[in-house]
Ligand SMILES: NC(=O)C1=CN([C@@H]2O[C@H](COP(=O)(O)OP(=O)(O)OC[C@H]3O[C@@H](n4cnc5c(N)ncnc54)[C@H](OP(=O)(O)O)[C@@H]3O)[C@@H](O)[C@H]2O)C=CC1
């Protein structure tokens with residue numbers, strides 16, 4: 001059987017390098033393209049050498065469409081404005097576009113939905129098995145408890161992260177809202193400062209901490225009178241996200257156009 005040809009956007013980034021390493025370590029998958037933006041200092045370098053896995057004879061390029069036309073899937077952990085452009089190109093090339101990027105606005109979301117008419121999009125704010133299981137658990141716990149239990153989502157990440165709350169925190173908040181049968185947009189409290197007044201019953205609160213080199217830590221806290229349930233996940237290494245992304249690329253082959261999540265990939269949709 002022919003190897004699955006996978007391209008990586010943002011190849012020089014923290015996740016880009018982890019993705020190149022994960023593809024190289026997966027039987028039946030090869031790195032077939034590496035993309036960075038025009039003018040980037042990594043252009044022309046070997047993608048394998050950049051990621052520390054040895055020479056792969058794949059040069060980093062800014063010619064995304066040429067690369068997309070020659071691969072089966074693209075793994076994209078970049079920035080929202082870049083990802084919506086890549087989704088349009090993935091739609092033209094009719095390939096699998098695995099999106100780990102976070103921080104989308106509703107306009108971005110609409111563009112991604114449009115691209116999913118022709119590309120196979122697999123999107124998740126967190127591609128690790130552990131967090132996706134935690135999401136399913138959070139929904140079930142929220143379903144079992146009433147609004148006497150206040151829900152707070154707390155996350156911590158490294159000092160370079162540019163969006164807040166994290167994509168994972170929003171996944172957990174959305175799962176909790178689903179469990180309660182409400183819309184997250186109607187109950188989210190995303191920033192407290194100053195004279196906030198007492199907590200509103202039924203709100204789902206978010207708090208984002210930033211510092212050092214923390215890969216990613218998330219807790220969904222259910223707090224009632226005299227007791228608390230804390231569901232937590234700690235990411236120790238970016239390889240957990242990268243492995244999930246490679247799995248999504250494999251899963252997406254032959255699925256046809258549409259918008260899918262890691263819960264679909266991991267078979268957790270009905271959990
Ligand atoms: N879903 C998940 O499981 C995970 C998601 N993430 C998300 O992935 C994203 C990236 O995170 P991280 O790797 O830490 O960030 P980095 O900043 O380390 O990497 C992002 C890379 O994308 C590049 N890039 C930006 N715009 C473009 C463009 N137009 N064309 C090509 N490349 C581009 C950046 O280049 P430049 O340096 O020039 O800007 C950089 O190399 C974030 O949104 C983060 O939240 C992260 C981990 C897990």
Ligand SMILES: O=C(O)C1=N[C@H](C(=O)O)C[C@H](O)C1
Nearest residue numbers: 102125126161166167168216
């Ligand atoms: O930017 C990161 O680093 C991460 N981003 C994702 C998020 O926004 O939740 C996933 C992970 O927590 C790391």
